[in-house]
Amino acid sequence: MHGFIYDIKTKVYFGSNHLSTLGGELSALGKKVLLCRGGSSVIRSGLYGKIVSEIKSAGLEMFELTDIAPNPRIDSVREGVRICKENGVEVVLAVGGGSVLDCAKFVCAGALCDFDPWKFMSEGAPVKRALPLITVLTLSATGSEMNPTGVISNPKTTEKLGRSAPALRPAVSYLDPENTYTVSKYQTACGSADILSHIFEVYFQREPGMYMIDCFMEGLMKTVIKYAPIALSEPENYEARANLMWASSWAINGFISAPAGGAWSCHPMEHELSAFYDVTHGLGLAILTPRWMKYCLSEETLPRYVQFGVNVFGIDSSLPKSVIAELSIKKVSEFLYDTLGLDDSFTKIGIGRENFKAMAKKACEGGVINGFRPLAQEDIEKIYEMCL
Amino acid sequence: MHGFIYDIKTKVYFGSNHLSTLGGELSALGKKVLLCRGGSSVIRSGLYGKIVSEIKSAGLEMFELTDIAPNPRIDSVREGVRICKENGVEVVLAVGGGSVLDCAKFVCAGALCDFDPWKFMSEGAPVKRALPLITVLTLSATGSEMNPTGVISNPKTTEKLGRSAPALRPAVSYLDPENTYTVSKYQTACGSADILSHIFEVYFQREPGMYMIDCFMEGLMKTVIKYAPIALSEPENYEARANLMWASSWAINGFISAPAGGAWSCHPMEHELSAFYDVTHGLGLAILTPRWMKYCLSEETLPRYVQFGVNVFGIDSSLPKSVIAELSIKKVSEFLYDTLGLDDSFTKIGIGRENFKAMAKKACEGGVINGFRPLAQEDIEKIYEMCL
Numbered sequence: 001m002h003g004f005i006y007d008i009k010t011k012v013y014f015g016s017n018h019l020s021t022l023g024g025e026l027s028a029l030g031k032k033v034l035l036c037r038g039g040s041s042v043i044r045s046g047l048y049g050k051i052v053s054e055i056k057s058a059g060l061e062m063f064e065l066t067d068i069a070p071n072p073r074i075d076s077v078r079e080g081v082r083i084c085k086e087n088g089v090e091v092v093l094a095v096g097g098g099s100v101l102d103c104a105k106f107v108c109a110g111a112l113c114d115f116d117p118w119k120f121m122s123e124g125a126p127v128k129r130a131l132p133l134i135t136v137l138t139l140s141a142t143g144s145e146m147n148p149t150g151v152i153s154n155p156k157t158t159e160k161l162g163r164s165a166p167a168l169r170p171a172v173s174y175l176d177p178e179n180t181y182t183v184s185k186y187q188t189a190c191g192s193a194d195i196l197s198h199i200f201e202v203y204f205q206r207e208p209g210m211y212m213i214d215c216f217m218e219g220l221m222k223t224v225i226k227y228a229p230i231a232l233s234e235p236e237n238y239e240a241r242a243n244l245m246w247a248s249s250w251a252i253n254g255f256i257s258a259p260a261g262g263a264w265s266c267h268p269m270e271h272e273l274s275a276f277y278d279v280t281h282g283l284g285l286a287i288l289t290p291r292w293m294k295y296c297l298s299e300e301t302l303p304r305y306v307q308f309g310v311n312v313f314g315i316d317s318s319l320p321k322s323v324i325a326e327l328s329i330k331k332v333s334e335f336l337y338d339t340l341g342l343d344d345s346f347t348k349i350g351i352g353r354e355n356f357k358a359m360a361k362k363a364c365e366g367g368v369i370n371g372f373r374p375l376a377q378e379d380i381e382k383i384y385e386m387c388l
Numbered sequence: 389m390h391g392f393i394y395d396i397k398t399k400v401y402f403g404s405n406h407l408s409t410l411g412g413e414l415s416a417l418g419k420k421v422l423l424c425r426g427g428s429s430v431i432r433s434g435l436y437g438k439i440v441s442e443i444k445s446a447g448l449e450m451f452e453l454t455d456i457a458p459n460p461r462i463d464s465v466r467e468g469v470r471i472c473k474e475n476g477v478e479v480v481l482a483v484g485g486g487s488v489l490d491c492a493k494f495v496c497a498g499a500l501c502d503f504d505p506w507k508f509m510s511e512g513a514p515v516k517r518a519l520p521l522i523t524v525l526t527l528s529a530t531g532s533e534m535n536p537t538g539v540i541s542n543p544k545t546t547e548k549l550g551r552s553a554p555a556l557r558p559a560v561s562y563l564d565p566e567n568t569y570t571v572s573k574y575q576t577a578c579g580s581a582d583i584l585s586h587i588f589e590v591y592f593q594r595e596p597g598m599y600m601i602d603c604f605m606e607g608l609m610k611t612v613i614k615y616a617p618i619a620l621s622e623p624e625n626y627e628a629r630a631n632l633m634w635a636s637s638w639a640i641n642g643f644i645s646a647p648a649g650g651a652w653s654c655h656p657m658e659h660e661l662s663a664f665y666d667v668t669h670g671l672g673l674a675i676l677t678p679r680w681m682k683y684c685l686s687e688e689t690l691p692r693y694v695q696f697g698v699n700v701f702g703i704d705s706s707l708p709k710s711v712i713a714e715l716s717i718k719k720v721s722e723f724l725y726d727t728l729g730l731d732d733s734f735t736k737i738g739i740g741r742e743n744f745k746a747m748a749k750k751a752c753e754g755g756v757i758n759g760f761r762p763l764a765q766e767d768i769e770k771i772y773e774m775c776l
Contacts, residue, residue: 003401007400008396009399011393013393016391018393210630215604223600239599243600
């Protein structure tokens with residue numbers, strides 16, 4: 001168990017009927033607001049209208065950055081930075097899912113810097129300060145609403161790079177489960193796979209973390225496994241959407257990872273998929289995860305699979321350990337492919353082995369991902385092969 | 389499930405070797421520091437010397453409030469307020485367990501008010517602002533290190549009253565499990581009973597909260613049940629002390645209670661015990677809790693006992709529900725009295741029925757505690773009777 005600093009200052013309004021506080025929260029941070037969003041879905045759902053009305057009622061000046069794409073691109077960040085600088089924007093409001101939020105984070109940071117914002121990713125330029133960010137979440141997946149991280153793609157260099165800094169953590173986030181009622185089955189499934197993966201990355205490590213956090217992680221995984229299918233069949237089930245939403249925040253706000261060690265494995269492997277093929281992040285993770293689990297299973301790692309299988313899937317603990325481990329992986333596959341209905345191979349989504357070597361090299365940055373099982377380039381290539 | 393606002397801004401340094409940041413954290417908040425502590429145990433343990441050294445190295449001016457008693461008294465608060473006002477104290481540093489921290493909270497609030505601080509408790513005078521508070525925790529129990537609540541006793545009026553306000557939440561807390569190595573077996577046992585009770589108060593409610601939080605609460609309870617006995621037999625077991633410490637904070641920082649409803653029951657009943665007899669809070673809770681559980685068991689409440697027994701104590705779920713419920717209560721009793729070794733009755737600690745009527749009336753404030761089972765004065769008297 002590691003010592004750690006816990007410092008999560010995001011204020012969260014959870015539930016319906018909190019939006020009337022938005023004007024006040026924005027006003028406390030500035031008078032000029034940049035509203036960031038994706039396409040027109042937030043307009044169709046009516047959310048956009050409510051938010052604009054709040055902004056106007058509060059007497060704030062509003063600017064807009066629109067059409068932020070899934071796997072958000074550095075060009076959107078640059079455009080947002082330009083608007084902020086030209087208009088003296090003081091606070092940024094992100095309305096959408098993780099992509100919109102991630103993009104908005106680097107708009108916040110870029111607005112207070114005099115260099116191109118891609119340098120945050122490409123050169124690790126320090127994020128010393130950032131405009132304050134308020135978010136209104138519409139998709140339960142990335143946890144961006146409560147964490148200090150963003151991932152940005154650069155199609156020109158086929159790079160998808162993440163970056164964390166305390167200044168990027170949202171000041172306030174509005175989590176209204178009803179705002180996820182219109183999320184499609186496919187995106188609900190991908191989001192659920194993403195949440196699960198964030199927990200897997202911390203749970204499946206060689207060094208033991210903290211028992212109390214293990215219990216919490218197992219609870220979060222059970223929550224996703226229980227409610228994702230309900231959200232798929234009943235999109236307007238408040239309880240299901242609420243549990244998924246709050247689980248998405250806690251899976252990756254730093255609480256579970258703080259006392260843990262070890263690098264993440266599936267996320268860097270997936271980021272290359274998205275960078276090369278613009279795959280939906282959660283789908284890429286869903287295809288990779290069970291293969292990675294199989295690849296990492298060894299005498300040393302076995303106990304973790306057993307604990308997972310028994311505590312999360314209720315597998316009979318009296319079975320031989322190796323059987324429990326195999327069953328655990330099978331249960332994960334069944335959940336992702338049968339229950340969530342996600343594609344189960346690269347082949348099904350049109351990806352061949354043509355870029356495996358380049359992707360694997362980038363994923364481990366030419367070295368080793370020192371996670372649950374250390375993964376060098378050739379290990380990653382093998383895992384990619386298993387996904388065909 | 390209720391909508392809620394989550395807003396827990398306390399920064400926590402968890403683990404050993406963080407104390408070198410104390411000077412910097414204090415300096416950021418002020419130059420004049422009031423150090424609050426209890427008796428001499430922090431001097432004997434060496435912690436006091438380290439802290440004073442940090443304060444001096446940072447060039448800060450230090451004042452002291454000492455001898456804060458368990459079940460801290462309003463006189464200590466008044467004395468602290470006097471020191472703050474006379475010397476222009478800018479930041480308060482509480483070193484100790486929940487009693488020291490609670491007292492310090494109302495010193496922080498009282499220092500910025502022009503009325504007697506007992507009015508915060510007796511008249512609900514608003515806590516509009518407070519001096520910033522940094523804590524160094526030495527006992528895992530009350531969760532005061534991360535919550536906005538304090539409980540103060542007034543021996544003259546035999547009152548023990550709690551009060552919460554956002555301004556009372558500590559800015560920074562240092563949680564070093566090693567600082568609890570010297571906590572006695574008895575206090576470790578009482579602290580563990582207190583942590584458990586904080587979870588019980590939220591877990592045992594009629595209205596369902598949030599499944600994800602249920603899982604977390606069950607994990608917290610399993611954590612206490614697993615590690616309290618280890619801390620008793622191996623006081624310097626880091627893993628046990630660490631899990632108890634982090635569990636104590638999360639049992640009552642607002643995370644589990646936010647989506648829940650219903651009043652707390654055992655705490656108000658216990659506060660009267662402490663007010664009338666100066667009983668150790670955790671011990672009072674330990675005697676009351678199993679009786680309260682028995683008293684609340686009904687057809688309506690049964691499912692909660694079953695969920696608890698199966699998920700926390702691993703009771704066979706195929707048993708009849710009523711049997712599981714009875715076994716659950718038995719398990720709680722065994723844990724508190726046999727495993728933790730706490731006294732199991734009022735009689736054993738010298739309390740008779742002489743004040744039951746007065747205590748019961750005060751506990752429900754002449755009305756009804758609307759918790760797991762609504763408790764009027766006569767119900768509370770019956771529960772007290774069961775404790776003899």
